Amino acid sequence: MISVYLSGDSWAHRLPAGAKLLAVAIGSLLLFRTETLWVFVVCLALVLAAYVSLGRGAVQRLRLLKGLSIFLAAILALHWISGTVMDGVIAILRLCVMVLAASFVSMTTRMDDMLAAVMPLFRPLEWAGFSARKSALGVTLVLRFAPHLMEIFAVLREAYQARTGKKSSWRLIAPFALQALKMSDNVAEALAARGGSQGLTLK
């Protein structure tokens, strides 16, 4: 199973999880308020510098963009067809900066810190009698297991390629969905075996 978290004790690991999440949220909002090309270029350079500052392991995570490349190319193609290439470039840069920044936070934040940082956002649910911990845990589990879903798809694709010679097919969607559901069953069972999403003292 692959992990999005990069263990270490860098400057980014030491920053409070709440501050990192807030910075990404505010930064993303600001990026939607501007259309100036150089702002995006500077932001991208800063995010890339942040990756480089963490060393080789972090730089390798930039492969994340490779997975997005088809999607980014499609956006650019659509803008090119509609005669707004510059808007397409800006949209791509915006997306790259946001994805890389979010990934940077996931990469440098422990899951329990993330859980603690996200929990206050769900506190209002407690007024309605719902569990804030349950919802916060749900969000952090999604972040935790998203890379594993990618791994499942990669394994399926490899198995398909071994028998057909083709790299991918829509036929993989059904087995992928089934395996993803199986994975969520496993996680739910593992959680239940140790007291469930609310813990043994909160019930």
Place this chain on the structure above:
Amino acid sequence: MVLWPRKRKDKEQTGGCNPDITPYARLEKAGLTLGTRKVLSGLSLDLEEPRIGVIGLNGSGKSSFARLLNGLHLADEGCVTLFGADAASVRSELPRHVGFVFQNPDHQAIFPTVEEEIAFGLTQLGASKDESRTKALEFLDLHGCGDLAAKPFAELSGGQKQLVCILAVLVMRPAVLVLDEPMTSLDALASRLIFNKLMSLPQRIVMVSHDLSLLTGFDRVLWLEEGQLRMDGPAAKVIAAYRDDIERRSGTVMEAAAI
């Protein structure tokens, strides 16, 4: 302020488990159906011995039986009494008393790093985040795994992963440890090391295994077949009978369909 208080199931709030009671598990004509398939039926037995092994072919109901013991499954026939209380009524309490170790460590680990995985059990018991971190590090040191603390779970070897899974359960100080084929994905050395670790524990153990050699020193072995108890007794006697049965069956062509 709570506008709509959650409904509390009174049955689950009773704290009815007595971890010191013997036998810790009593099954009376217990049965279980998953979907449309009857996986267990007519199981009647008491569990009290320190080391109990569970054997049987694939699909015989071993994993389902193991899951009955910590409330992951609830019997839909008969009665299952755990630590002196009806299993259904104390289901939410059971993870505190019965640690469950899964066959595949990747199906058990929830958190990305070893220390977080251990600390999770402590937060489940009510410890604060900082307290659970400190205690998790101490616990890992105590078991000679301090150097694994900061490592991502995904980067551990198979044996290390299984060891971490066992420690993640042990940190909750359960009275009983239920292990569902814990050695399946391990090489011979890792398997032996993990086994030795398990045998050194004070907890009562119920271990499902296909590796019969591991169970020879156990106090008791249960042999399940098609969801029913085929044989129950001292390890040597049950294992010998099981081996004979395998030998006999492997000679018949018809059994090829069971593979």
